[in-house]
Amino acid sequence: MTAFRKKFPLIVVIMALLAINSDxxxxxxxxxxxxxxxxxxxxxxxxxxxxxxxxxxxxxxxxxxxxxxxxxxxxxxxxxxxxxxxxxxxxxxxxxxxxxxxxxxxxxxxxxxxxxxxxxxxxxxxxxxxxxxxxxxxxxxxxxxxxxxxxxxxxxxxxxxxxxxxxxxxxxxxxxxxxxxQSIATTLFGSSPPVPSDVLAQAFQIGTMQVEQIKAKFAPRK
Amino acid sequence: MTAFRKKFPLIVVIMALLAINSDxxxxxxxxxxxxxxxxxxxxxxxxxxxxxxxxxxxxxxxxxxxxxxxxxxxxxxxxxxxxxxxxxxxxxxxxxxxxxxxxxxxxxxxxxxxxxxxxxxxxxxxxxxxxxxxxxxxxxxxxxxxxxxxxxxxxxxxxxxxxxxxxxxxxxxxxxxxxxxQSIATTLFGSSPPVPSDVLAQAFQIGTMQVEQIKAKFAPRK
Amino acid sequence: MTAFRKKFPLIVVIMALLAINSDxxxxxxxxxxxxxxxxxxxxxxxxxxxxxxxxxxxxxxxxxxxxxxxxxxxxxxxxxxxxxxxxxxxxxxxxxxxxxxxxxxxxxxxxxxxxxxxxxxxxxxxxxxxxxxxxxxxxxxxxxxxxxxxxxxxxxxxxxxxxxxxxxxxxxxxxxxxxxxQSIATTLFGSSPPVPSDVLAQAFQIGTMQVEQIKAKFAPRK
Amino acid sequence: MTAFRKKFPLIVVIMALLAINSDxxxxxxxxxxxxxxxxxxxxxxxxxxxxxxxxxxxxxxxxxxxxxxxxxxxxxxxxxxxxxxxxxxxxxxxxxxxxxxxxxxxxxxxxxxxxxxxxxxxxxxxxxxxxxxxxxxxxxxxxxxxxxxxxxxxxxxxxxxxxxxxxxxxxxxxxxxxxxxQSIATTLFGSSPPVPSDVLAQAFQIGTMQVEQIKAKFAPRK
Amino acid sequence: MTAFRKKFPLIVVIMALLAINSDxxxxxxxxxxxxxxxxxxxxxxxxxxxxxxxxxxxxxxxxxxxxxxxxxxxxxxxxxxxxxxxxxxxxxxxxxxxxxxxxxxxxxxxxxxxxxxxxxxxxxxxxxxxxxxxxxxxxxxxxxxxxxxxxxxxxxxxxxxxxxxxxxxxxxxxxxxxxxxQSIATTLFGSSPPVPSDVLAQAFQIGTMQVEQIKAKFAPRK
Amino acid sequence: MTAFRKKFPLIVVIMALLAINSDxxxxxxxxxxxxxxxxxxxxxxxxxxxxxxxxxxxxxxxxxxxxxxxxxxxxxxxxxxxxxxxxxxxxxxxxxxxxxxxxxxxxxxxxxxxxxxxxxxxxxxxxxxxxxxxxxxxxxxxxxxxxxxxxxxxxxxxxxxxxxxxxxxxxxxxxxxxxxxQSIATTLFGSSPPVPSDVLAQAFQIGTMQVEQIKAKFAPRK
Structure with missing residues (x-):
């Protein structure tokens, strides 16, 4: 649980800019x-x-x-x-x-x-x-x-x-x-910050390792 | 003026059907x-x-x-x-x-x-x-x-x-x-019943005869 | 055709002001x-x-x-x-x-x-x-x-x-x-820049000369 | 409390008709x-x-x-x-x-x-x-x-x-x-069934008797 | 009548602020x-x-x-x-x-x-x-x-x-x-400036004195 | 390709009823x-x-x-x-x-x-x-x-x-x-008729066998 809070520490989201770039x-x-x-x-x-x-x-x-x-x-x-x-x-x-x-x-x-x-x-x-x-x-x-x-x-x-x-x-x-x-797979497996893997594993009824494998393919480009 | 009333004597308009055929x-x-x-x-x-x-x-x-x-x-x-x-x-x-x-x-x-x-x-x-x-x-x-x-x-x-x-x-x-x-010319010069010619003459600043000539070209097909 | 392009050379339209004056x-x-x-x-x-x-x-x-x-x-x-x-x-x-x-x-x-x-x-x-x-x-x-x-x-x-x-x-x-x-006749025959006369002639099934005569009556006031 | 329930015993409201008569x-x-x-x-x-x-x-x-x-x-x-x-x-x-x-x-x-x-x-x-x-x-x-x-x-x-x-x-x-x-006074003091008098007394900070006096003037006409 | 005009002499209303405080x-x-x-x-x-x-x-x-x-x-x-x-x-x-x-x-x-x-x-x-x-x-x-x-x-x-x-x-x-x-009683009896008492007396079919008594209870807090 | 057409042969969908049961x-x-x-x-x-x-x-x-x-x-x-x-x-x-x-x-x-x-x-x-x-x-x-x-x-x-x-x-x-x-996983892996497995494999960048495994868990109940 602490982990969850750490991953999303009231993050500052600079989203207006990102939204503008949504194409x-x-x-x-x-x-x-x-x-x-x-x-x-x-x-x-x-x-x-x-x-x-x-x-x-x-x-x-x-x-x-x-x-x-x-x-x-x-x-x-x-x-x-x-x-x-x-x-x-x-x-x-x-x-x-x-x-x-x-x-x-x-x-x-x-x-x-x-x-x-x-x-x-x-x-x-x-x-x-x-x-x-x-x-x-x-x-x-x-x-x-x-x-x-x-x-x-x-x-x-x-x-x-x-x-x-x-x-x-x-x-x-x-x-x-x-x-x-919202492209479903990209949204769920390639968001930034990432959707917690346990959420995705539970949602799709697959293992966490499988989730990580899919995430690797949708990693946001830097 | 009496003419006007005669031309539109509280006409019954069967328009739902016409509207349905609007394409x-x-x-x-x-x-x-x-x-x-x-x-x-x-x-x-x-x-x-x-x-x-x-x-x-x-x-x-x-x-x-x-x-x-x-x-x-x-x-x-x-x-x-x-x-x-x-x-x-x-x-x-x-x-x-x-x-x-x-x-x-x-x-x-x-x-x-x-x-x-x-x-x-x-x-x-x-x-x-x-x-x-x-x-x-x-x-x-x-x-x-x-x-x-x-x-x-x-x-x-x-x-x-x-x-x-x-x-x-x-x-x-x-x-x-x-x-x-609404195609402007057809709507104004080809409607059924017709828009009174004096209205169109006055609107377009032309003679009634010119109005009639244009109307002849837009007469609704039977 | 070149004429058309010349008449509307990517004109700068200062329209916000005009719109504000629309009454x-x-x-x-x-x-x-x-x-x-x-x-x-x-x-x-x-x-x-x-x-x-x-x-x-x-x-x-x-x-x-x-x-x-x-x-x-x-x-x-x-x-x-x-x-x-x-x-x-x-x-x-x-x-x-x-x-x-x-x-x-x-x-x-x-x-x-x-x-x-x-x-x-x-x-x-x-x-x-x-x-x-x-x-x-x-x-x-x-x-x-x-x-x-x-x-x-x-x-x-x-x-x-x-x-x-x-x-x-x-x-x-x-x-x-x-x-x-939008007053139909004024919009079509008195706009600035003008609607091309051939468009209006074709639309109303009249001659270009007639179009010009009507346009003369709807010329935008300076 | 039982009184309240009695006054509104899951009443059948024939309201579509009433609404139609709203003028x-x-x-x-x-x-x-x-x-x-x-x-x-x-x-x-x-x-x-x-x-x-x-x-x-x-x-x-x-x-x-x-x-x-x-x-x-x-x-x-x-x-x-x-x-x-x-x-x-x-x-x-x-x-x-x-x-x-x-x-x-x-x-x-x-x-x-x-x-x-x-x-x-x-x-x-x-x-x-x-x-x-x-x-x-x-x-x-x-x-x-x-x-x-x-x-x-x-x-x-x-x-x-x-x-x-x-x-x-x-x-x-x-x-x-x-x-x-919604005419405020009529709605509150003349509705059918009536708004409970204690509600109105409390709302307007007046006595129940005053409420009844006002209600008498707004009684719905039969 | 002059009284009415005096009470609302084209008053300047600083309402945006008030509205923001509406809770x-x-x-x-x-x-x-x-x-x-x-x-x-x-x-x-x-x-x-x-x-x-x-x-x-x-x-x-x-x-x-x-x-x-x-x-x-x-x-x-x-x-x-x-x-x-x-x-x-x-x-x-x-x-x-x-x-x-x-x-x-x-x-x-x-x-x-x-x-x-x-x-x-x-x-x-x-x-x-x-x-x-x-x-x-x-x-x-x-x-x-x-x-x-x-x-x-x-x-x-x-x-x-x-x-x-x-x-x-x-x-x-x-x-x-x-x-x-809009809380009805507060809006009518506690507004600022106040709704004229004769309006409220007539609306609720009560005396002006009663209106004043109710108003006293809804006076806007300073 | 013929397979695709076969799977969805202009199917008659009795959906109004299904939609009504959406809870x-x-x-x-x-x-x-x-x-x-x-x-x-x-x-x-x-x-x-x-x-x-x-x-x-x-x-x-x-x-x-x-x-x-x-x-x-x-x-x-x-x-x-x-x-x-x-x-x-x-x-x-x-x-x-x-x-x-x-x-x-x-x-x-x-x-x-x-x-x-x-x-x-x-x-x-x-x-x-x-x-x-x-x-x-x-x-x-x-x-x-x-x-x-x-x-x-x-x-x-x-x-x-x-x-x-x-x-x-x-x-x-x-x-x-x-x-x-629309629950994403159920919608994609449990719809009726099913979303073609190649579409899901390509979308999630996984193998068709993995798709079938997930589908098995979301099969619509009869």
Whole structure:
């Protein structure tokens, strides 16, 4: 027990900065009180969303960040590229954002949730096996192909896997300017500070050594 | 004056049916009170949104309706294909929908508004000159190209035109299950019953004859 | 095409100021998080709505701006006088505002939309022919008389015309502290920078020359 | 203690009907999911708001109920006439309503709250001494005159008194289709079943006999 | 009439400070736009809710303020201890708060309303006679015992009384970070500046002298 | 690939029933449109939330379900007992619910999320090591003791563990009438139909055999 207290000694968390660097997102935001409020991302005033800039460009409402496939040569064989308020300041207060997800053959967008948005995807190319799980632990799953759309409700665990022989890609729409993403395995086994191993062992009904092995693979990069 | 009363004699409007057939959409909806509420589109109980079906398929959450380009050989040289709750019952209560818009060279998605949603588009192919106008009558406009995203705030007039030499297409995401669309010219000059011509003449500062000429082009099809 | 890019060369838009001068409004705002938040309209911090003043007067919650008829000797024969958060700082976060509209005989409040509010009017004097149009392009219209109330749903095009022989006036209530108004003809033909004429010609199915003639009448005042 | 249980023996409350007869109102409602949902006030299906009618008239969106002064020859010298969803079915899902309040000289609209709406009033005639009280027990009060507007925040106790020599009247706008009204004295001393007298004596720091005397004046009419 | 104006001569209200000292609360708040926004309670920027701190502790999300019974040796024989955003800055934007209420035998939590929250209570110990009153003036009342839960809808007058022989205590949950409380008798008879006595006499149908007697008991402490 | 399609052959999901049996909860619901709407849990009309009963008892607003400790002699050494709209019909439309969680010494409430609610807990007895993880993968953790409160933001993974020598218990408040719960390990390894093992192996960076071993422990009970 003392150990627990030591591991979390009323730690000072410098999280606003970390949150700003979070690069994934999803929705259901408060209503606008004016036409526009282009985010002043550099303001020292932090609030629910962002303060508005006084001067802005038409370019603040658009972005080319989704125009090229993301690099999928990583552990999961997939990459999420976000187009949310952190990169497109004009989205502030407007309640929407997008993302592009690329998948190598065999690549996976591992099970994750968006705490603030429902997600709807359109398959740009390839095919995907997708699914979400309800709070009654029912899996709703389907193979979707190029041109097909599919929806993942806010706050429910979901995933996509490219079981095809060629790369796949989707465009995702969210009903939040910053949906947020919790990738389940990374969140549980790669957080900083770490979730205590006994908690994870008990939760997944595995041994502590197994927990440590998984943690080793999700260690936060320095 | 008597004429006015005659034209709208406390008319009985059978609008629920018409509204159901409206095939375009945009958003910012109330929160969910359960995981899912797959729309029972055939229910005789009408309410804000739709009642839920008791039995549903995984297919209720997806659609292939956007997988093929829409036919653009019409007056405007463009076609909007909706993927909203009217075609994808699983979207009910989830607060999102999508659409695909195809544009022939020179085609236009004429100035319109979505009363219930902000719209964010991703250019599938081609290039577009797009813009929206604020309530201060300021036009925010930009040329966008393949892979670019751009946003149109809820309730503001906006348009897209394909000034390129090849067809263009976009995927649009909305933060409503049924955004609704009012295409300005069609709404004003092609409604049923018609908006009185003197109102339109006065509004656009043109002659009544000019109004009638425009109306002739927007007459609702029987 | 080059022309298009030239007309909108990533223009710097000083819009916060313009928006502040917007003098019409209506809505559906986020909930309050405290009793009151009287708007500090001069704060350099811009956000969704307004920051709160530290010191305020009871007078911040009221106004005499609607107490006298507006001057209707203008092109449209009508005048909208707003009583929103820009003039009544106490309205900030409270989700309501009002307006008074005066109409000369023959005067019109031309077709317009409020992106952020439903509007309900009470006829102070005279009579009006009013209507709104649904997204299914159905006109709902009615003659209303002194003492009558009528409602225009958020985001739908609507208008009022005084076809009577004497002046008319209404008090309007909105469910937003700043509803915003887009007067259709002014927005499309009088914006700054202007909407390209070919877009308008195509949208209304008229010639470019006609577009220019209408634009001349809606040129923004310097 | 047994007495308490006896007074409220798990009483069956037939309240839906009573609520329907409530004739006062105020707001901040959920967003619309379609253009319109004209209330079917006679439906046997009860839900949050009302189900929609299949067929409706333009008249469903208006009413003449506020066109004539209400009778003020009663105990309080005032009368509230509501124009909410219970009388104007077209208001359903639209988030607004109105009311007219008439005051005889010396008449009072006694302290009350609207649980679901902020209220903004416009003085049609006469003058009123008005006020609301914050949760910090600060009274914000002002004399307002013909043509003046004033706002009362959602959920805060407020009142109006006509200290003038002539009748007064206001038009009130609310941001709810059915704001609800709790007139403090009537609610506490005239409810059915009654609030226990010892509770009221303790709350107001008066004797039980005084409580009974006040209760006698607020007895619910049979 | 002149008297009235004198009593409220466009008084300067320093209310932000008073509101901050308000120590009770409950609600229904806008959605979050990021994971967290720990309130910077000392910021000079005031807004709807609070700006966020840059650096925070895990301790910002918890509190021991409810761990000990409140002192009930006061006029009402009860004490409300709040655990809202004013004491737990981590609650900012999260839409919840709690409170503990202790009651001596015979103690009462006098009739009051929370303008921004529904309240749900859990009885820690003892038993209570509780009730709320609808806008149709129907009392819903019940005796509840240790371990029982009960709900009081947002904006409706409610009360609890300990008719038992031993102390009672509840834990209350609210759906607002700062629900606000208006204790009816204190608000009406103890506000600063005071509600005019003729208003209260007329409202409660009692004599002005009786009003003054009640006011004497609720005089704001200096 | 064919295998995938076979495992989910457009399965008919009878989920409304399953969802109804979900016995855990959390929040942030749409606003009320009337005082009360006591859930008719047996209605054949399914919608967002529940239709209202015509006749109800005061008992519909309370429950004794949390009055006794839950049995903790199970795998996790803990039990969640819900007090949400499924058991307390009066909660419908009111936006709150509660739960009681009991923990044996060493017991854990395994990492889970509530898609529709923030949760705030009050420690009835014992002590707990609690934590939540942000979307930036930062763990916010703390030991909390009897009488302490702590908050878990909507949609973020969180957990509690009783590292003490005696049983612990908390009362939880949520800002939703039905928060929903996804217990991460059960959802991923115990869903029906099952999440494909290759997806889980890839997500957690473990072997398929390990996946099968974990799945065996979370097999849904028949």
């Amino acid at each position: 994934k997102a999803c929705a259901g935001d408060p209503d606008m009180l004016q036409d526009l409020c282009v985010a002043d991302l550099t303001s020292t005033t932090k609030l629910n969303g962002f303060p508005c800039k006084n001067v802005f460009f038409a370019a603040d409402f658009g972005s080319l960040v989704l125009s090229r496939p993301g690099a999928t040569n990583n552990t999961f064989g997939s990459l999420v590229t976000a187009a949310n308020v952190l990169g497109i300041p004009g989205l502030n207060t407007l309640g929407v954002s997008m993302a592009r997800i690329d998948y190598a053959p065999g690549g996976i967008n591992a099970p994750h949730i968006h705490p603030r948005a429902t997600e709807m995807i359109y398959v740009l190319q390839g095919q995907l096996d997708v699914g979400f799980i309800t709070t009654a632990n029912v899996l709703i799953a389907k193979r979707i192909v190029q041109g097909e759309v599919f929806v993942f409700p806010r706050g429910l665990v979901h995933f996509q896997k490219n079981n095809g022989a060629v790369p796949a890609a989707v465009i995702a729409g969210f009903n939040s300017q910053l949906p947020g993403t | 375009k959409a945009c958003a910012g909806d109330p929160d969910m009170l359960q995981d899912l509420c797959v729309a029972d589109l055939t229910s005789t109980t009408k309410l804000n949104g739709f009642p839920c079906k008791n039995v549903f398929f995984a297919a209720d959450f997806g659609s292939l309706v956007l997988s093929r380009p829409g036919a653009t050989n019409n007056t405007f040289g463009s076609l909007v294909t909706a993927a909203n709750v009217l075609g994808i019952p699983g979207l009910n209560t989830l607060g999102v929908s999508m659409a695909r818009i195809d544009y022939a060279p020179g085609g236009i998605n004429a100035p319109h508004i979505h009363p219930r949603a902000t719209e964010m588009i991703y250019v599938l192919q081609g290039q577009l000159d797009v813009g929206f106008i604020t309530t201060a009558n300021v036009l925010i406009a930009k040329r966008i190209v393949q892979g670019e995203v751009f946003v149109f705030p809820r309730g503001l007039v906006h348009f897209q035109k394909n000034n390129g030499a090849v067809p263009a297409a976009v995927i649009a995401g909305f933060n409503s299950q049924l955004p609704g669309t | 019409k409004a209506c809505a559906g705002d986020p909930d309050m998080l405290q009793d009151l938040c009287v708007a500090d309209l001069t704060s350099t911090t811009k956000l969704n709505g307004f920051p709160c003043k530290n010191v305020f007067f009871a007078a911040d919650f009221g106004s005499l701006v609607l107490s006298r008829p507006g001057a209707t000797n203008n092109t449209f024969g009508s005048l909208v006088t707003a009583a929103n958060v820009l003039g009544i700082p106490g309205l900030n976060t409270l989700g309501v505002s009002m307006a008074r509209i005066d109409y000369a005989p023959g005067g019109i409040n031309a077709p317009h939309i409020h992106p952020r509010a439903t509007e309900m009017i009470y006829v102070l004097q005279g009579q009006l022919d009013v209507g709104f149009i649904t997204t299914a392009n159905v006109l709902i219209a009615k003659r209303i008389v002194q003492g009558e109330v009528f409602v225009f749903p958020r985001g739908l095009v609507h208008f009022q015309k005084n076809n009577g022989a004497v002046p008319a006036a209404v008090i309007a209530g909105f469910n937003s502290q700043l509803p915003g108004t | 006062k109102a105020c707001a901040g409602d959920p967003d619309m999911l379609q253009d319109l949902c004209v209330a079917d006030l006679t439906s046997t299906t009860k839900l949050n708001g009302f189900p929609c009618k299949n067929v409706f008239f333009a008249a469903d969106f208006g009413s003449l109920v506020l066109s004539r002064p209400g009778a003020t020859n009663n105990t309080f010298g005032s009368l509230v006439t509501a124009a909410n969803v219970l009388g104007i079915p077209g208001l359903n899902t639209l988030g607004v309503s109105m009311a007219r309040i008439d005051y005889a000289p010396g008449g009072i609209n006694a302290p009350h709250i609207h649980p679901r709406a902020t209220e903004m009033i416009y003085v049609l005639q006469g003058q009123l001494d008005v006020g609301f009280i914050t949760t910090a027990n600060v009274l914000i009060a002002k004399r307002i005159v013909q043509g003046e507007v004033f706002v009362f925040p959602r959920g805060l106790v407020h009142f109006q008194k006509n200290n003038g020599a002539v009748p007064a009247a206001v038009i009130a706008g609310f941001n709810s289709q059915l704001p609800g009204t | 009770k609360a409950c609600a229904g708040d806008p959605d979050m736009l990021q994971d967290l926004c720990v309130a910077d309670l000392t910021s000079t920027t005031k807004l709807n809710g609070f700006p966020c701190k840059n650096v925070f502790f895990a301790a910002d999300f918890g509190s021991l303020v409810l761990s000990r019974p409140g002192a009930t040796n006061n006029t009402f024989g009860s004490l409300v201890t709040a655990a809202n955003v004013l004491g737990i800055p981590g609650l900012n934007t999260l839409g919840v708060s709690m409170a503990r209420i202790d009651y001596a035998p015979g103690g009462i939590n006098a009739p009051h309303i929370h303008p921004r929250a529904t309240e749900m209570i859990y009885v820690l110990q003892g038993q209570l006679d509780v009730g709320f009153i609808t806008t149709a003036n129907v009392l819903i009342a019940k005796r509840i015992v240790q371990g029982e839960v009960f709900v009081f809808p947002r904006g409706l007058v409610h009360f609890q009384k300990n008719n038992g022989a031993v102390p009672a205590a509840v834990i209350a949950g609210f759906n607002s970070q700062l629900p606000g409380t | 855990k909860a959390c929040a942030g619901d749409p606003d009320m449109l009337q005082d009360l709407c006591v859930a008719d849990l047996t209605s054949t009309t399914k919608l967002n939330g529940f239709p209202c009963k015509n006749v109800f008892f005061a008992a519909d607003f309370g429950s004794l379900v949390l009055s006794r400790p839950g049995a903790t002699n199970n795998t996790f050494g803990s039990l969640v007992t819900a007090a949400n709209v499924l058991g307390i019909p009066g909660l419908n439309t009111l936006g709150v619910s509660m739960a009681r969680i009991d923990y044996a010494p060493g017991g854990i409430n395994a990492p889970h999320i509530h898609p529709r609610a923030t949760e705030m807990i009050y420690v009835l007895q014992g002590q707990l090591d609690v934590g939540f993880i942000t979307t930036a993968n930062v763990l916010i953790a703390k030991r909390i003791v009897q009488g302490e409160v702590f908050v878990f933001p909507r949609g973020l993974v969180h957990f509690q563990k009783n590292n003490g020598a005696v049983p612990a218990a908390v009362i939880a408040g949520f800002n939703s009438q039905l928060p929903g719960t």
